[in-house]
Amino acid sequence: MAPWNGPLEKIDEFRWRIPKSYMNGMRVDGVIYADDKMIEDIRSDKAAEQVANAAFLPGIVKYSLAMPDCHWGYGLCIGGVVATDIDTGVVSPGAIGFDINCGVRLVKTNLKEAEVQPKLKDLVYALYNDIPAGVGSKGDIKVSAKEERELLVEGSKWVVEHGYGRQEDLEYTEERGAIKGADPDKVSQRACERGKNQAGTLGSGNHFLETQVIDEVYDETAAAVFGLEKGQITLMIHSGSRGLGYQVCDEYSKDFIRCLSKYNINVPDRQLACAPVKSEEGKAYLGAMKCAANYAWANRQCLMHLARLVFEKIFRISPKDLGMDLIYDVAHNIAKMEKYDIDANEKVLCVHRKGATRAFPPGHPELPAKYKKTGQPVIIPGDMGRNSYLLVGTKKAEETFYSTFHGAGRRLSRSAAIRACRGRSISGELEKKGILVMSSGRETLAEEAPEAYKDVNEVVSVVTGAGISKKVCRMRPLGVIKG
């Protein structure tokens, strides 16, 4: 593919601007967070063009943003952040993604690496067996149509009340696992049908469940608040709203194409179809999106519960001694209504994050009491061969609408990754590094090979350099289950 040749003006060491003069119709500049090296990767696909396209969205505030892990998607790039004024602006399903509330959760344990190593194989096999994953897998939770509607409104709380976890898990889930305003009447029969058997399933592709060990602590004080120290075992879960969310996005993307002419909106890509936030169509989508978001929190809650049971079984210790407390669960594909000071006026903005993590600073009113001093945990999965990170939000991130990156970011396409891995055993290579992987998809391991991703350590250095997040600790994978 030819590299992107549009204008990228260097603002400083970590920021690049696409001036709004680049395309007729851009309402604001685009701003990409990257260093000199990373910007070359970003230029190699069409992510920057999609940052510019999103600048067409009516009501967009300040700039169209992309985080350093950004890459080419559809509609808005992955790693994109777009805030719109709720009075004059739009909501766009394509700037959120099909996998509504795709997100991550991090769970601590009281185990140390030395205790886990002798049983690592048993643990990985048991997680693989007991946690439904892969294309077409069915979940543990069987719900009636009426119960599914309850689940869409109550999210994590519903599944906790049905035996999947503990009350205190809710405290450490964004929105307590149930965002208000979810309207099941706005979710189609088909979306409900696609979601019905999938609650409690991991999914496939880049979704995973990973047992890790903390191999570096950068901020002892914050780590202590989270109950974490070097050598400790953690569990990370990455999944989303499964078929229900995909169907919601699909249907509203289609309907919103009609809104472009109805509301006289000009966007350069049909996948950025949108409707005014306060229009009937906009409100309907947000009501449905919130249902999908709640479904995703319920899903990750179930997955965590199933994983806790596996740990209890393998290590034969009580839940209390095992100490598998949820550190945090955060969405990285969602739109949220958040208050910001814009030109000395407080405004409510509809902040679209697509492959970007909310990162509230210390003191933010929406944080759990325990995290008021640290700031919001930002959970960053890397690739399965290198590292993952726990960071926290900063005051400086106000410039990104309290948003930061969400992962390493893909570098190679799936087909290029498969070509690069032909004739190699990815699981064998990882095993030599002390990492056990199991996957239900035939080609998943090649598609998800470490070299398909940017080096997460480099991406972290950009966000910390730019000051929009702060490192707490780094994890190294031990056992990975892929869909």
Next chain:
Amino acid sequence: MKRYEQFSHTADIGVRVFGRTLEELFENAAFAMFDIIADLDGLKGDITRDFELTAPNYEELLISWLDELLYNFYTKGIIFYKFEVTLVSADLINAKAFGRAVSDNRNRLKTEIKAATYYNLKIIKKDDYYEVDIIFDV
């Protein structure tokens, strides 16, 4: 004539689909999607499904057609491998799809496709064939 080829897309899967007629283009697009989802080699089936779909233009009709098949794959558990499409008009298709239950063929499944996207979607008429690029979110 080649039915389709994959092209590089960083996050998702892109296919360039070919067809001598618009009908064949629609059939080959559906084949490409299921060829990504499952190993279709030698698959024989006993299920047929009829579809009638409307949309304001060919591009949206194409995505509606693919979405309809995906919905049937996920909720009815059918892997489709052969398609017969009749374009009745610019906004209406009749189609028949042949498939087999997923249950006997779970080991054939490869990739979860979340949806077919509208990103840069444009059906192009070449001299004697049609071509369209489709991005699947995976």
